[in-house]
Amino acid sequence: MTVHGDPPGMRRTSNGPLPDDLLSTCVSCGFCLPACPTYNLTGDERSSPRGRINLMRALQEGTLTADDPTMIEESSFCMGCRACEPVCPAGVQYGHLLEQWRHEVWQGDHKPVLVRLLTAIVTHRRLVHLLGVPRLLRHLVTSRGGRQVATAGEPADRSPARDATRPGAQLMLGCFERALFPAVSDAAQALAPELEVPAPQGCCGALHAHNADPERGSAMAERLGSELPGLIVTTAGGCAAHLASVLGEERVLELSQYLSTAWRPTGHLLFGGRRARVALQDSCHLRNGLGVWREPRDLIAAVADYVELPGAATCCGAAGTYSLLRPADSRAVLAPKLEALEEANVDVVVALNPGCLRQLRSGLARAGSPITAMHLAELLLAARQNRDIGAPHRKGPLRLLRRGSRGRQAQPRGGTGAG
Ligand code: SF4
Ligand code: SF4
Missing domain, CATH: 3.40.50 (Rossmann fold)
Known part of the structure; x- marks a missing residue:
């Protein structure tokens, strides 16, 4: 049996909620422990990749239930950063296991309210389009100021980025990026003006996939793939990884990958x-x-x-x-x-x-x-633009908030997915 969103070729062989072949890959060697930020915070085995995989196995075998407090806490405390994957000699696909684990554990009230709210927002395409209003306002202001948004203040004919050999590449606008950091996609367009920016763009579904709804996350990625039928270029590393996992790596490039293929950086910061x-x-x-x-x-x-x-x-x-x-x-x-x-x-x-x-x-x-x-x-x-962004560096007092850096603080339930 396979489930929508499972990696190609994966098979589920038992009635447990998680993929057996992925779970059985872990040989409990512990090589991943030093790479794990939550293990490094606590030194607690349960907060390590190996400890969490053992919790997943306990859920699979029925020795612990999905509402076990440690199960809920550790599925939330994990940052989903996947730093445990490249160091794993057995090739454990921890990121996929985590998505499935949260899907099982974060049922009902165990799913944080904020996660429900944010995923609800990006599920509705009209709300996603509303998130683009700051970007539109920015374009309005810059065009009234006599500047072309596509080049962010630089004449278009000075752009080194035109490349007729790569037609059809399309810039994906991240949901929250278009609201919080509209200058980022404008800068990407200025660097690579051949990128098209189709207006009807929904969410890629990464937020859902990382927060206990992998099936909807995959479906949203497929829908975005049909809205952007060419090569998809994104300024968000997290979105790139999620889209590539669903659509294939040949369909998706993060901006630095795209620019590295044929673009030549110029000037100096x-x-x-x-x-x-x-x-x-x-x-x-x-x-x-x-x-x-x-x-x-x-x-x-x-x-x-x-x-x-x-x-x-x-x-x-x-x-x-x-x-x-x-x-x-x-x-x-x-x-x-x-x-x-x-x-x-x-x-x-x-x-x-x-x-x-x-x-x-x-x-x-x-x-x-x-x-x-x-x-x-x-x-x-x-x-x-050979821009000079500041005066000579002066070291300022660093007021780091160290509370919690030596050990765990009490936390509300919640969780996430890394970028
Ligand atoms: S996840 Fe990989 S590195 Fe970590 S304990 Fe399992 S096999 Fe070893
Ligand atoms: S995803 Fe990150 S935080 Fe979670 S177990 Fe792996 S290394 Fe640790």
Whole structure:
């Protein structure tokens, strides 16, 4: 038996709710434990990938029920970052197991109210279109100011990005990105003006897939795939990984992948007259799900002084809705990253996902840090314009909120999916 949304070729051989062949892949070696941010917070086996797989097995075998408090807590505490996958010698598909596990455990009242609200919003296409109003207003303002939105202030004939060999590539507008960060998709269009932006675009379904509704998540991805029938380009690493898992990797490219195929970065990002020092925060699902990590680094290094941040590959704590549902845990995961950014003395940190961008900006603001968080598209566009984004860097007092960084804080129930 297979279930809609299962990986190709997967078979369910028992009456348990989870896929046996995926569960049985884990050999309990524990190699994944050091990579797991929640295990690193607590040192508790139950908060590790291996511990959670054992909880899944207990559910499968019926020795624990879906309403067991540890089952509910650990399915929620997991950030869904999938950092346990690339380090696993047995090839355990933890991300898919997590989706199915939450589907079983987050039934009824166990599904957080905020998750229900957010998934309800992005399920309704008219509401998704309403999220695009800030982007439309931005276009109205910039066009009244005599500027072309598509080039964000730069004449179209100076664009190096036209490529007639790749017709039909279409820019996907993320649901919440179009409301919170409309400048990101505008910058992507300015960099790659050949990208079409079809108006009727729904949600890709990643939010559903990561929050206990994998079947609807797959159905929404397929619908978006029919609305965007060409190559889909997205500025959100989490959406790229989800769409690729449903539509196939040949149909979907995250922006850094797309630009790396034929586009050449130009200009320099400056900071007080010198090349800016720029670090990267990986998108968890982009790196751990699609294996994309080199492309954004190469693009940044072409226009700025790239600084590899210790822990760049570890989750920033945004993790989809995690930062909203479990703010103390989210901030505890972010805290060492903010410290590392200060230690590295960088001017800019780049995100590849709107959730990560929001998490970094709010964390840096809380800490009183002068470091700027930008999306890769914004950075590359600013570099093309040889923009100087600031005065010489002065180290500011870092007011990290350390509460919870040494141990767990009491949390409301909730959960998420990483970006
Ligand atoms: S998930 Fe992979 S790395 Fe972790 S315990 Fe199982 S087999 Fe080992
Ligand atoms: S998805 Fe992330 S938080 Fe969850 S078990 Fe894997 S490494 Fe740990």
